[in-house]
Amino acid sequence: MAREFSTVGVVGMGTMGSGIAEVFARSGLNVVAIEVDDDSLARGRGHLEHSTDRAVARGKLDADGKAALLGRIRFSTDLADLGDVDLVVEAVPERLDLKEWIFGELDRICRPEVILASNTSSLSVTELAVNTGRPGKVVGMHFFNPAAVMRLVEVIRTVVTEPDVAEDVTALAEKLGKSPVVIGDRAGFIANALLFGYLNHAVSMYESSYATREDLDAAMRFGCGYPMGPLALLDLIGLDTAYEILDTMYRQSRNRLHAPAPLLKQMITAGLLGRKVGRGFYTYEAPDSPKVVDDTATPSTVDSAEATRAVRRVGVVGTGTMASGIVEVFARSGYDVVVRGRSSDRADGAVAAVRKSLEKAVLKGKLAEEDRDAALGRITATTSFDRFADCDLVVEAVAERLALKRTVFEALDEVCKPGAILATTTSSLPVVECAAATSRPNDVVGLHFFNPAPVMKLVEVVHTISTAPDVVATAHTVCESLGKHPVHCADRAGFIVNALLFPYLNDAVRMLEAHYASVDDIDNAMKVGCGLPMGPFELLDVVGLDVSLAIQRTLYEEFHEAGYAPAPLLEHLVTAGRLGRKTGKGFRDYS
Ligand SMILES: NC(=O)c1ccc[n+]([C@@H]2O[C@H](COP(=O)([O-])OP(=O)(O)OC[C@H]3O[C@@H](n4cnc5c(N)ncnc54)[C@H](O)[C@@H]3O)[C@@H](O)[C@H]2O)c1
Numbered sequence: 318m319a320r321e322f323s324t325v326g327v328v329g330m331g332t333m334g335s336g337i338a339e340v341f342a343r344s345g346l347n348v349v350a351i352e353v354d355d356d357s358l359a360r361g362r363g364h365l366e367h368s369t370d371r372a373v374a375r376g377k378l379d380a381d382g383k384a385a386l387l388g389r390i391r392f393s394t395d396l397a398d399l400g401d402v403d404l405v406v407e408a409v410p411e412r413l414d415l416k417e418w419i420f421g422e423l424d425r426i427c428r429p430e431v432i433l434a435s436n437t438s439s440l441s442v443t444e445l446a447v448n449t450g451r452p453g454k455v456v457g458m459h460f461f462n463p464a465a466v467m468r469l470v471e472v473i474r475t476v477v478t479e480p481d482v483a484e485d486v487t488a489l490a491e492k493l494g495k496s497p498v499v500i501g502d503r504a505g506f507i508a509n510a511l512l513f514g515y516l517n518h519a520v521s522m523y524e525s526s527y528a529t530r531e532d533l534d535a536a537m538r539f540g541c542g543y544p545m546g547p548l549a550l551l552d553l554i555g556l557d558t559a560y561e562i563l564d565t566m567y568r569q570s571r572n573r574l575h576a577p578a579p580l581l582k583q584m585i586t587a588g589l590l591g592r593k594v595g596r597g598f599y600t601y602e603a604p605d606s607p608k609v610v611d612d613t614a615t616p617s618t619v620d621s622a623e624a625t626r627a628v629r630r631v632g633v634v635g636t637g638t639m640a641s642g643i644v645e646v647f648a649r650s651g652y653d654v655v656v657r658g659r660s661s662d663r664a665d666g667a668v669a670a671v672r673k674s675l676e677k678a679v680l681k682g683k684l685a686e687e688d689r690d691a692a693l694g695r696i697t698a699t700t701s702f703d704r705f706a707d708c709d710l711v712v713e714a715v716a717e718r719l720a721l722k723r724t725v726f727e728a729l730d731e732v733c734k735p736g737a738i739l740a741t742t743t744s745s746l747p748v749v750e751c752a753a754a755t756s757r758p759n760d761v762v763g764l765h766f767f768n769p770a771p772v773m774k775l776v777e778v779v780h781t782i783s784t785a786p787d788v789v790a791t792a793h794t795v796c797e798s799l800g801k802h803p804v805h806c807a808d809r810a811g812f813i814v815n816a817l818l819f820p821y822l823n824d825a826v827r828m829l830e831a832h833y834a835s836v837d838d839i840d841n842a843m844k845v846g847c848g849l850p851m852g853p854f855e856l857l858d859v860v861g862l863d864v865s866l867a868i869q870r871t872l873y874e875e876f877h878e879a880g881y882a883p884a885p886l887l888e889h890l891v892t893a894g895r896l897g898r899k900t901g902k903g904f905r906d907y908s
Contacts, residue, residue: 320432320485323347326405328396328419330361332555332593333436334408336464339365342389343465344493349402350392358392365390367605368465396422404489406458408436411561416440417448424449432482434458438558439504439565443475453479456486459506460495461846462554469846470495471506496845498838504569505562507834508846511853513563513575514880515821519547520578523598528813529616530598532804539775539802540767540814542850547817549609552597556581556590574820574880623790626736629653632704632711634725636667639742640714642770645671648692649684649771650799655697655704664698671696674771702728705737710795712764713751714742717867722746723754730755738788740764744815745871748808749781758783762792765812766801776801781808810875811868819868825853826884829904836904854904857887858897866891 324347327338338348338361352358369386372378378386391398396419399405405427407419416435423433433455435445446455457473470490474483483499490497500506505513519533528536534546551559560581567575584590584597591597595604600612631647633640636658644667647654658664675692678684697704705711711733713725722741729739739761741751752761763779776796780789789805796803806813825839834842840852857865866887873881890896890903897903 319481319488320403322403322485322489324349324402326351326399326402326427328399328405328407328423329409330358330364330392331408331410332364332462332558333460333464334406335361335364336368336462337406337408337436337460338390339368339386339465340460340493340495342386346389348390349398350390351396351399352392352394354394358394362392364605368463372465397426399423399426400428402427402431404432404434404486406434406436411438411440411558411565413440413444416445420445420448420455424451430454432456432486434486436460438506438509439562441504442473442502443477446475446477452477454482456482457502457506458486458490461508467846467848468494468496469508469842470497471508471842471846472497472499473502473506474499475502496841498834498842500834500838503833504566507828507839507842509562510566510828511821511824511839511843512847513559513566514572514824515817516547516551516559517563517575517578517581518817518820520551520580522813522816523548524578524580527809528804528806530614531616532806533813535802536775536777536804536806536813537817539773539804540777541818544848548598552591552599552601554591555593556597557585560585572880574878624787625791625794626709626738626787628709628738628791628795630655630708630710632657632708633714634711634729635714635716636663637714637716638670639766639768639770641667641670641674642768643712643714643742643766644668644696645674645692645771646766646799646801648695649675649688651695653695653697655699655708657699657702657704659700661698661700664700668693668696668698702732705729706732706734708733708737710738710740710791712740712742714766717743717745719746719750722751726751726754726761730757736760738762738791740792742766744812745810745868747781747810748779749783752781752783759785760788762788763808763812764792764796767814774800774802775814776803777812777814778803778805779808779812780805810871815868816872819865819872820881822853822857822865823869823881823884823887826857826887829854830884830886858903858905858907861897861899862887862891862903863896 325341326349327334328351330350330352338350341348352361369383373383405423409415435457442457446452456478459471461467461469472487487497523530530548534549537543537546560577563575563577589596592601595601599609602608602610630653633644633656644654644656656667675689679686679689711729715721741748741763748763752758762784765777767773767775778792793803836854840854843849843852866883869883895902898907901907
């Protein structure tokens with residue numbers, strides 16, 4: 318017989334505990350909510366009031382429902398009030414000594430058959446279990462932030478957890494409307510193990526002034542469709558909690574990429590814990606407010622006083638997917654465009670691809686027929702570099718081979734007028750290599766568009782050590798005129814997005830290789846727990862495993878971080894010709 322849960326205890330009413338109490342009460346369970354003192358209890362009650370008010374404002378709950386929900390929660394500062402509950406979820410700060418003490422107390426207070434669960438993000442559930450006289454009844458029940466909204470719950474089963482305990486907790490999570498996944502006890506479980514290396518990397522990028530906080534966050538939102546950027550997410554999680562999670566992960570993995578970035582410690586010491594105190598990477602209107610306000614670090618990413626160069630006529634070198642997408646973007650925004658292919662067939666093919674895409678936009682009602690005709694009328698196809706002589710900006714989008722790109726830049730250097738801006742769309746080669754192939758490195762910049770260029774809003778504007786400030790400012794203005802969101806970074810492998818994305822994808826492959834969780838469980842955890850548009854294996858299969866491996870190798874060769882070494886499984890799949898969707902087989906089979 319499965320257990321019936323009618324009353325549950327929640328210990329700690331902070332960011333997570335108050336959300337967890339709300340989830341239980343919303344499902345009709347009675348809750349005993351415990352805090353350390355009256356002030357903290359009042360704050361916890363405040364979190365609940367605030368969150369249920371929001372649910373009422375959104376029409377998800379009515380006033381009676383709110384009163385009934387809150388009426389099911391009893392608040393106390395005495396753990397002894399948990400004597401009659403059927404389950405306890407502990408959500409106190411991420412410190413092993415504190416949690417061990419709480420579990421010792423709960424073991425003494427609660428009936429012997431009662432299940433004790435921890436919401437820990439990274440600490441060993443096994444250690445908490447063996448600290449009690451009922452190790453078989455201890456599990457992890459890891460909710461995600463905000464607990465009332467996020468559907469993933471990781472149920473952590475230790476080697477001594479009794480099977481029916483994990484089953485009953487899983488069934489309860491389902492009853493709460495959550496999507497549970499049952500896994501073993503490993504620091505970070507699925508989602509955090511994959512997420513926190515990425516978050517930590519973003520902090521390091523910010524710490525080294527590689528990009529601004531706004532640009533780092535915008536890059537992941539507009540480049541990958543993430544619901545939040547990494548620094549805004551850290552503010553939501555709480556920097557103190559994030560630090561503890563990373564620290565535990567580092568101690569278990571000894572992976573340097575998990576060693577908390579020094580800046581985190583400094584910010585914690587200075588009291589900048591994130592949204593809960595009103596200041597973290599960003600400044601908020603008030604503690605717990607999601608509204609970001611300007612502060613001394615609020616940048617204008619480029620100096621708006623910087624002069625820009627006039628750009629009217631644009632050249633595009635190349636005829637592939639990216640090149641034709643870029644031609645379309647410029648032509649639709651009113652620029653005259655010259656597209657150059659190696660043969661007139663190829664050049665005409667690129668124009669045909671633009672025509673097809675514009676046609677589709679017309680059919681969907683997104684573009685007027687006369688605008689389609691006007692855009693097409695602005696495009697000239699050519700096979701000769703000479704036609705770039707009067708272009709103000711030339712964007713190179715040929716195949717990702719350095720020797721080829723350098724030849725193109727040498728040719729552009731010969732024919733382009735002085736002051737023309739020469740840009741490369743490379744996603745993994747050094748922009749400075751293209752600059753060095755010219756006699757005018759100051760005029761060379763990276764303009765990394767994302768695929769499909771007409772749809773994706775992000776453009777990474779990459780400056781080398783030689784790029785002139787007015788070239789960067791012009792690139793910024795041009796991107797804005799295209800309706801794109803430009804972000805700025807220096808010339809390092811992977812720029813912002815790929816450098817943050819691919820090590821995370823590689824970590825997911827390593828997790829699969831270690832048989833910790835399945836392809837489906839990992840994909841689901843990242844989608845449901847972190848709100849990502851695709852799971853890592855779904856994305857790898859779309860991008861192509863050969864392309865992913867090449868990017869991962871580039872990162873490894875540039876930074877020589879042991880953690881960036883491509884996962885052997887990724888190498889093997891590529892060797893076996895399983896390249897993802899394009900070959901019908903990758904991490905999954907496609908028919
Ligand atoms: N923040 C997140 O995004 C997140 C997500 C999932 C899991 N977690 C985990 O949830 C747990 C809580 O994290 P949080 O972010 O809610 O922290 P928090 O600091 O917001 O809340 C912790 C609460 O515990 C209370 N507390 C401290 N000692 C106590 C005691 N002896 N008895 C009762 N209450 C006590 C504190 O007063 C505080 O209100 C941690 O284990 C964390 O790793 C956090």
